[in-house]
Amino acid sequence: MADVRQIVIDIISDIAPDEDVTNLDDQKSLREQLDLDSMDFLDIVMELRKRHKVEVPQEDYPKLASLASCVAYLSPKFVTA
């Protein structure tokens, strides 16, 4: 089973290398805790597709708001990916 939480954190670390991702609150919005903007979220979507062949349709972008929602939304996709 893929560690979806870690996969998302790894991608964020590459996209926003100046940010400290060691103590993120899974329930809080990522944008509340990190300096991320809408373009960064597009990069996250892009990297999920490039690295893991996981597609996130535009209408589902809000589901990537927090680490917890990322895990809930992406985990089934990793099972079938």
Next chain:
Amino acid sequence: MNDTQRIVMTGIGLTAPNGNNLTEFRKALLECRSGVKHVDIRYMGKQVAGMCEFDEFKYQSKKLRRRGTRAGSISIYCANEAVADSKLDWAQVDKSMVGVYLGITEHGNVETEEEIFQMHQNNLDWKLWSPHHNPRTVANSPAGEVTLNLNITGPHYTLGSACAGGNVGIIQGVQQLLLGEVDVALAGGISESSQTFGIFAAFAAQGALAQHEDASQASRPLDKNRNGIAISEGGCVYVLERLSDAKKRGAKIYAEIVGYAINSDATDFVNPNSERQVECMHKAIKRAGLTVSDIDIVNMHATGTGTGDVNETVAVRRAFEASNKTYVNFTKGHIGHCMGAAGSLELAGNLPSFEDGVVHPGMNCTDLDPECEVKNLVINEPKKVGNVNYILNNSFGMLGINSALIVKKYS
């Protein structure tokens, strides 16, 4: 002339393959230290090229570097260094009256090639094309990145002018200051060309790509054994101000810009035209109110190609026939061809001559091509010439764009 109509250089920020500030760069030029190395170019393998080694994160976060471009990174470094060097009280400067004018040879090839490469690596999945592609490749991008970085709200744009870009950027800055559009111009030229595959392959196809076992000897302008261009990246940005403003704040003045000209060959896509080059130099001298004998140093564009060097030599010989005291040098033997940055960088390399009275030599011209002989050519060793008052800087480019810029020692 009224001091509000006189434009001076009060700050310099640069990165070249052999130095990341004016002191380092000048020292390397005087010591004949090359910055050209062998590097691995995608698909082509080992090629000679000049890469800059400045600290990309001195003025930019890792995230914004990733989002932006190499051209933007070079521009941001040079602009910040120039502002720091000028000792402008940046917090107090009216940012709406600052303009950014950067000459470029081309822009966007690095990013486009990378996107296509990534798509090929991923079964032509076009959905992997980056959302950053457009802001990265719009032609104003390098200048725009400077405004984002320095909170400049005045005008910004790049000047697409092939390898005349470095001079053209400066000329644009001068003109905008004279028009009263801005009070401070960050002007010069930049290039990230050595990061692209296409430019290497195209010069190779033209038979104009420099090759040598010892990369430091690959760029050999005017030498009998020259075999092409060593492609380099680089940048040089000046702080330009009206003399009245510079005096008011007691700024150090590197030089006054007293003449310039830009013209077009209208003869060929790539082959230069000596006659138009002579006209360009003479037009700049006339605008400065000088005669050819007033010019102490001419920096040749001299790229190291067969016909380009001969044509320019013919032009310089003809343009300065009436002068016996004009020394001639070139810079690309040391740093290769920094494309859009060449004009502004090469001018910077000669500016310290106003203080030390020394002409830096052209490098790697060990067997001068008789067709490239020109009066008072300074090669391989620096020459102490005494008082230097005027420098003329040549910068020419494809599609027949010629530029000449004249700076005067300020006293």
